[in-house]
Amino acid sequence: MEIDPFIFRLSIFVLSILIGYYVVWSVTPSLHTPLMSVTNAISSVIIVGAIIASLSGNIENIFDISNIFGFLAILLAAINIFGGFLVTQRMLQMYKKKKNK
Amino acid sequence: MSPNLSAIFYLISGILFIFALRGLSSPETSRQGNFLGILGMAIAIIVTFLSIGNFSTGIIYVLIFLVIGGSIGAFIAFKIPMTDMPQLVAGFHSLVGLAAVFVAIAAFLKPEVFNLGTTGNIKLASLIEMSIGASIGAITFSGSIIAFLKLQGLMSGSPITFKGQHLLNALIGLSIIILIYYLCVTQSSNFFWSLITISFLIGFLLIIPIGGADMPVVISMLNSYSGWAAAGIGFTLENSALIITGALVGSSGAILSYIMCKGMNRSFFNVILGGWGATEQSLSKGTEQRPVKSGNAEDAAFLMKNASSVIIVPGYGMAVAQAQHALREMVDSLKKNGIKVSYAIHPVAGRMPGHMNVLLAEANVPYDEVFELDDINNDFANSDVAFVIGANDVTNPIAKTDPQSPIYGMPILDVEKCKSVLFVKRSLSPGYAGIDNELFYRNNTLMLFADAKKMTEDIIKNLD
Numbered sequence: 267m268e269i270d271p272f273i274f275r276l277s278i279f280v281l282s283i284l285i286g287y288y289v290v291w292s293v294t295p296s297l298h299t300p301l302m303s304v305t306n307a308i309s310s311v312i313i314v315g316a317i318i319a320s321l322s323g324n325i326e327n328i329f330d331i332s333n334i335f336g337f338l339a340i341l342l343a344a345i346n347i348f349g350g351f352l353v354t355q356r357m358l359q360m361y362k363k364k365k366n367k
Numbered sequence: 368m369s370p371n372l373s374a375i376f377y378l379i380s381g382i383l384f385i386f387a388l389r390g391l392s393s394p395e396t397s398r399q400g401n402f403l404g405i406l407g408m409a410i411a412i413i414v415t416f417l418s419i420g421n422f423s424t425g426i427i428y429v430l431i432f433l434v435i436g437g438s439i440g441a442f443i444a445f446k447i448p449m450t451d452m453p454q455l456v457a458g459f460h461s462l463v464g465l466a467a468v469f470v471a472i473a474a475f476l477k478p479e480v481f482n483l484g485t486t487g488n489i490k491l492a493s494l495i496e497m498s499i500g501a502s503i504g505a506i507t508f509s510g511s512i513i514a515f516l517k518l519q520g521l522m523s524g525s526p527i528t529f530k531g532q533h534l535l536n537a538l539i540g541l542s543i544i545i546l547i548y549y550l551c552v553t554q555s556s557n558f559f560w561s562l563i564t565i566s567f568l569i570g571f572l573l574i575i576p577i578g579g580a581d582m583p584v585v586i587s588m589l590n591s592y593s594g595w596a597a598a599g600i601g602f603t604l605e606n607s608a609l610i611i612t613g614a615l616v617g618s619s620g621a622i623l624s625y626i627m628c629k630g631m632n633r634s635f636f637n638v639i640l641g642g643w644g645a646t647e648q649s650l651s652k653g654t655e656q657r658p659v660k661s662g663n664a665e666d667a668a669f670l671m672k673n674a675s676s677v678i679i680v681p682g683y684g685m686a687v688a689q690a691q692h693a694l695r696e697m698v699d700s701l702k703k704n705g706i707k708v709s710y711a712i713h714p715v716a717g718r719m720p721g722h723m724n725v726l727l728a729e730a731n732v733p734y735d736e737v738f739e740l741d742d743i744n745n746d747f748a749n750s751d752v753a754f755v756i757g758a759n760d761v762t763n764p765i766a767k768t769d770p771q772s773p774i775y776g777m778p779i780l781d782v783e784k785c786k787s788v789l790f791v792k793r794s795l796s797p798g799y800a801g802i803d804n805e806l807f808y809r810n811n812t813l814m815l816f817a818d819a820k821k822m823t824e825d826i827i828k829n830l831d
Contacts, residue, residue, distance in 0.1 A: 347440065
């Protein structure tokens with residue numbers, strides 16, 4: 267019997283949880299706030315789904331209801347991506363200045 | 368681009384996200400990590416465009432929304448004060464949650480676009496995955512909105528509880544499972560919309576009974592939820608970047624929740640079921656007047672000048688008073704006098720994990736002078752002065768001695784072991800936990816009744 271592809275995705279998922287577990291425990295507590303803002307930014311990779319939703323389908327009918335949900339999701343995810351990475355960068359920048367002091 | 372090639376690129380972007388988190392293991396590597404995260408995101412987005420390959424007029428709208436969203440995000444990122452980080456993160460979580468809901472809706476309405484079958488005949492596994500993604504996304508959204516309102520002060524931080532709350536939540540939780548079952552059996556959109564509506568409702572109901580003091584746990588928990596929602600959508604879209612990211616974020620949020628709970632010695636369920644600040648019974652106990660020693664800036668300056676080592680214990684009150692810059696100046700002039708100064712940070716010192724570290728970093732405090740509870744707690748006994756500014760409950764020795772106390776068992780900073788304790792506070796009022804702090808009445812404690820910023824500035828004047 268063939269293995270369902272779902273099992274492979276599940277394997278990726280379970281292994282990633284384990285990686286996440288070890289990687290996050292190694293994050294220094296003083297960077298826990300940037301950790302939260304950066305996880306926020308990367309979870310917005312959901313924008314991939316939003317782009318597919320809004321670009322696919324009937325070309326004549328861009329403003330189909332499902333495309334509109336795609337566009338809205340792009341908007342939300344884009345706020346998060348830019349906001350998340352930039353605010354993380356801004357915070358991490360503050361951890362630098364002291365070196366040359 | 369062929370599906371196989373794009374799948375490989377999605378895997379690469381997932382790996383880059385892992386490195387982004389790995390970079391945060393030290394401030395030195397963190398900026399590089401953030402850059403890898405941005406790179407991973409860029410790869411994922413570009414690959415998606417290439418794999419669709421169909422550059423119809425639709426792409427213009429996609430870019431427009433991308434630019435509008437990006438500008439809003441960038442604007443917020445540059446404007447937000449560091450004290451408001453918890454609200455910002457809560458707000459961002461709500462957006463991830465809502466985006467997950469929207470993508471799930473789009474997939475439900477047009478499953479053929481994502482190769483999930485046809486409308487009314489969606490593959491069973493995909494249907495389960497997308498309903499779980501949509502449901503968790505909706506919970507994340509409404510829960511984060513409540514957390515945002517509470518943190519922003521637009522809604523009272525006190526827990527909102529009512530009779531039968533837990534029963535109601537349990538019933539709603541059960542009906543979510545029943546709705547998913549019927550959705551799978553019938554494929555009817557009615558069940559899908561009801562599922563989303565009811566998930567919004569439970570997210571709202573889950574967070575309202577949780578008090579302001581527990582917000583660090585709530586934010587971490589919602590962080591975790593937003594990850595699981597993304598992973599659910601990742602399964603639906605068969606996208607490894609999303610599955611990897613969802614799993615990373617999910618476990619990250621879960622670990623942070625665990626750390627926060629441990630910092631308050633509370634079980635996760637105890638927090639979720641609500642109401643710490645709700646227990647007011649202990650307030651009445653502290654009505655009798657007990658003698659305290661109070662002093663002024665001059666006394667404080669004198670004590671610190673003659674010390675050889677000083678430990679600063681900052682709390683959220685310091686940030687509220689915007690005293691962090693003045694505090695750093697004070698420490699600078701202490702260091703000029705050859706006094707060893709370090710900072711002690713309790714895990715729940717701020718309003719979110721690591722919040723206090725960021726606030727100190729903003730005030731140019733070198734991160735190697737800032738220590739976590741476990742690393743510095745033994746040093747109090749060998750230090751001359753502890754300078755407590757804006758912290759309260761996390762220094763209360765009652766947590767070790769009184770099993771009746773609501774904070775009994777919570778790890779605390781052993782401030783009372785210092786030769787002398789300077790406690791900056793406006794009044795003797797209790798902290799978030801609503802209990803009296805034993806430390807106020809100790810012989811070696813000198814209370815400095817004033818606004819944190821003003822007191823620190825006065826001390827600086829007296830140090831010179």
